[in-house]
Amino acid sequence: MVRKRKDEPWLAGQINPIRCGEKIKRDHDPESGSSGDEWDRVGLKEILAGEHTNLYQGQSEFQDIHMVSKEDVRLYLNGQLQFSSVDERIYHEAFIHVPFSLKGSIQKVLVLGGGDGLALREILKYQEVKSVDLVDIDSKVVELAKHNQDLMALNDRSFYDERVNTFIKDAKIFVKSNRKVYDLIVIDFPDPSNELLAGLYTVELFEKLYNALSDDGLIVCQSNALDAAPTVFWSIGLTFERAGFYTEQYHTIIPSFGDWGFTLASKKRLSRHFTNRSGYHRTLPDNIERLFQFQPDYWHYKKRAVINSERKLHLHAIFNEENG
Incomplete structure (x- = not known):
């Protein structure tokens, strides 16, 4: 569904493990300035402001990639929600x-x-x-x-x-x-x-x-x-x-x-x-x-x-x- 920055290196050809599975709590919005839909950015900001599991966060040549888990698993590309595991x-x-x-x-x-x-x-x-x-x-x-x-x-x-x-x-x-x-x-x-x-x-x-x-x-x-x-x-x-x-x-x-x-x-x-x-x-x-x-x-x-x-x-x- 809705979908340039420099690559972040991947370790041994696998997903970058930095912060994967780590319980974190943040007050700032790391997606600010992204091209995602405003509703999705607001929703992601609220998820990141509370306790959640950061499954993956990085950048490709084309987009920011962010996968988080709260009650569900969600994938965001450039701050825009791609899917929720709920639906x-x-x-x-x-x-x-x-x-x-x-x-x-x-x-x-x-x-x-x-x-x-x-x-x-x-x-x-x-x-x-x-x-x-x-x-x-x-x-x-x-x-x-x-x-x-x-x-x-x-x-x-x-x-x-x-x-x-x-x-x-x-x-x-x-x-x-x-x-x-x-x-x-x-x-x-x-x-x-x-x-x-x-x-x-x-x-x-x-x-x-x-x-x-x-x-x-x-x-x-x-x-x-x-x-x-x-x-x-x-x-x-x-x-x-x-x-x-x-x-x-x-x-x-x-x-x-x-x-x-x-x-x-x-x-x-x-x-x-x-x-x-x-x-x-x-x-x-x-x-x-x-x-x-x-x-x-x-x-x-x-x-x-x-x-x-x-x-x-x-x-x-x-x-x-x-x-x-």
Whole structure:
């Protein structure tokens, strides 16, 4: 979900153990000046002001990384909450199991982003999946997911599954050089809060993904919080359509984040006939169709949707306007 500083050295290729597991209490805000959402910064400040366990704190080339435990486990990147262990399954189960419920057989999967391994955990539940290529730009987030015991417990050691191939690379560069074809493409990019990140949600990139998708394949893309940035949500869908896809959009309530949206894109018109596979998830409604229903107020913002392209990047401006 929402995602330059100098590297801090890692010891023996593992997670930096400094302060890992140490009980600490602080009065200052180490995240001040970060680019995270204001609510997340306030929440993190309050956690750090009281007794908590600092599971990891460091910096990569791209972002500040901070994982803390209080009643739950939370990962912050640049001061912005990525997940809480209390409700992350709601996000990841809606993200992954909805496309699987629509597609007969998914054997080859591409994941763009998702370096924490949580979406990967859900994908690997399906034995029909033969291979998963995961692309993330930040090696330190992936290393955290591979070596931190708390995060490994959450992601079920997903990176150690022999079906997984990990690429530490810019997603745009990977897609440009890719020659493989996938049955499912999972896009877990950061929210388009600045111009650089808005460049991940363009017609041009989606057109390249069109060529990487099998004829009967699906793309699922995280598409921001409807209650915070509804125009961004609909604009991502419209941009997929301009790239030649048919789309369907859906949403679910995640207490840590609000009313969160997702976009499905396919080369053929989607038929919403769901196969509910019991045992794979616990948070989806019995009638998945409910996730595709929207309150009338949300439809109003669809009229404002715009196409986001490399020559005319709009999403970051809309995102920041709607988020105040």
